[in-house]
Amino acid sequence: MDVDGVFNAVCHGITFTELTGCAGEQWLNDSCVHVASLRVATEAMMQHWRQATVVDVVYSIYTQLADEEIRNKYLGTKGHVFTKVHANRIVCCPTYIDVSFPHWCDIIFDMERRSIWKYDPFHRESFLDELESISAQVYMEMMNPELKMETRTFYGWCQQDGHSCGVLVVH
Template sequence: MELDFGGQVTNYECVVEKSTNVENAGDSVTNSDTNSEGVGGRTIDLPLSVDDPEDEVAPLTLSAGRPKEPRATKKVKARKGIEETKVLAHQLTSLDGCIFVAALHTAHQAQTVGQNRGGVAEIFVVDPVYLGFKVEAERKRMIDTELQILSKGASGRVVFSPVNIQVDVAHWCGAIVDFRSCSIWIYDPKQKVDYIDEVEDIMKSSVVPLIDPAFVFDFKYSSAWLQKDGYNCGVFIVKWFETYLKVAMHTVPEENRSALTPQQISDKDIEKCRYEMFETVCLDIFES
């Protein structure tokens, strides 16, 4: 299997089962990439190095007021707070709830732009929790929702599905159902064939049967960016979704989209995306 935008294409006929009204279901939380450094018990050493004599930590003396912290102590506390926030961000961005909220935020930002420019008209995100439902009828009902985002297809619709797989370790991949081009794009940040095969199997069993039979989809495989660490898979797929939407919003269906993502992505961009995901989730928690 060639992992590029012109890669293998598999024709797949779709069978539809219409959904009923959606009911609320509780979310579960699954940690991803637990084999990685930076998640699950990572420790950070913060040696105190005092180069400036004025920064030396003076002994605290009793006084009528609260003793004033020396500048060196404040610096260490500030550094420690930053590092602890980074660790928390690493942990949060591997949770299914964080992936879902961040993807929803990305879809919301892109929605208005797409409508104004004649590109993507509707953008939806599948909650990854529902892909794991064992009862078939409930799984179909929750994925398709009362809006029937798959069973009543529309030519200007894009549906993003974060997929958590367990081939050897917990890992995030992404799939995009694009009704405009009748394509189902699959992206694995690790670019492993067995990971991609697992995602394709999940899509064929849980998502494709819901799609309006008037649309016949091809599977395509995006190489995008290669993840070199063990904890940023969730960040990579949200960034991939964001980039896909930016391209799709500026193209009409018949145009060629052979290069949907840049060849390289910098560590700075990944850090920025992770911070934005962390910020989005925190704001969502505070506002709820």
């Protein structure tokens, strides 16, 4: 995305500077990605995107907490989106990884279709493998083990530069 550019999020545009405005000297930090994702999710719910009535966004800092006990305290599993699986729910999990370099990717749970979508803006297998690992070790641990989900890879929106991964993940 060009720094003067705008991407269309359903029925409104979000400028690059709006996304990076509170990131300071970093590219999109956890809070920027989370707030922007919430905005896009709200618009998607109003449009009944893919006939979903609920689009949740998991705060990306969750996967960065190393200690499982701390993660569980942070999460508050009683009200977490994975404790009750509803057919009309989509859960977006923007995910910050550091395989070769710091990078934003996404894991999206489509409960109606029982699908887990992995998305890496660079389409690199090593990054997609990391997403698979995070999905299995973190998110699937919170779901009913009897629930069978099919993992798929989204290959749209290929990143052509070194700084637009967060924007593509939010979109």
